[in-house]
Amino acid sequence: MFNYKGKTVVITGGASGIGRAASLAFARQGATVHVIELNDSGWLSLQSEISSSGQTAYIHFCDVSNQQGVLEVFRSIGRVDVLVNNAGIAHVGKVTNTSEADFDRLFQVNVKGVYNCLFAGIPMMQEQGGGVVLNLCSIAAFVGLPDRFAYSMTKGAVYAMTLSAARDYIHDNIRVNCISPARVHTPFVDGFIAKNYPGKEKEMFEKLSASQPIGRMGTPEEIANLMLYLCSDEAAFITGRDYPIDGGFVTLNT
Structure with missing residues (x-):
């Protein structure tokens, strides 16, 4: 099960946190992993760990909010079987103490960054006959978390983009889902x-x-295990869905 041999997996923000766990999980199942990062923090240790398992990983330094840069990276990769839109930034604040600069910064990375990667990756998937997209949403899209105004806004947008893209490209054999972790x-x-x-x-x-x-x-590895399933051939009947992975937060706290 969950065989990714011969598949190319692109993971944004894939060198730290949840993204790092995802990179290791996909590589462990045989994938060639392409990590898109803004800087090289944590990359060398990740590459070493993946290489020691006999798999291959590549790093592409790129700001996901820069569409031209994203397009160039995707063209250099050449094929995308799985796209994991994991890169994102956080912010603490209510609407009244969220500056315009902070609001714009959150939007640029968490919303436009996902859009840019979809814009670059989906045409490649169409041309090759299909693919899988998994977006990182959050429980913040569905419940009112205190002091998370701008962050919640961005994750609500990710959820909406997921449903829209899943509907638009279902007949291109492209599946699009998202997952919503709690803390x-x-x-x-x-x-x-x-x-x-x-x-x-x-x-x-x-x-x-x-x-x-x-x-x-939760642990990053638990999140990565869900990613591994949803992007696999075993999940071929799943598209246009969000999957909370939250220790009961949404249903048991409301």
Whole structure:
């Protein structure tokens, strides 16, 4: 099951956090992985780990909000069987303390970045006879999280783009889905706690973990396992859907 041998998988933001776990998971199943990153943070260790398993990974340095740069990267890759739109940035704030610059920055990366990769990747999939797209949404698209105004806006857009693209390209043998994680324990979470709650890291980590009904945060590997399934041939009957992976957050907290 979940055989990706001979397939090319493109993962944006694939060198850290959830993206890193996804890169390793797809490579482990035989895929050739192309990572699109803004900088080389974490890339060398990821490449080394993938290479040690006998698979191949490539890095492409590109700002996903730059359409011309994205198009050039996709042309250099040449074929895309699976596109995972994982790159994204976070923001803490209500509408009244979200600056125009922050709002624009979130939109450029989290919304336009997904659009740019769809714009570049879908025509390639049409030409080759099909493909799979998986977008990273969030529970923030569906519930009112405090202090996440701009971030929630972007993830609502990702959900809408997923449904629209799934409908538009279903007859091109292109499947488009998204997943919506709740809080996942990544280096970003540790950095956020250290920056905003110095001296109270352990207390805040436990508080954030307890906000999930299941009693803990998710792991990047758990998110990657769901990605692996939804992009596989075993999931060939699934398109136009969002899959929460949230420890019960949405249904058990409402």
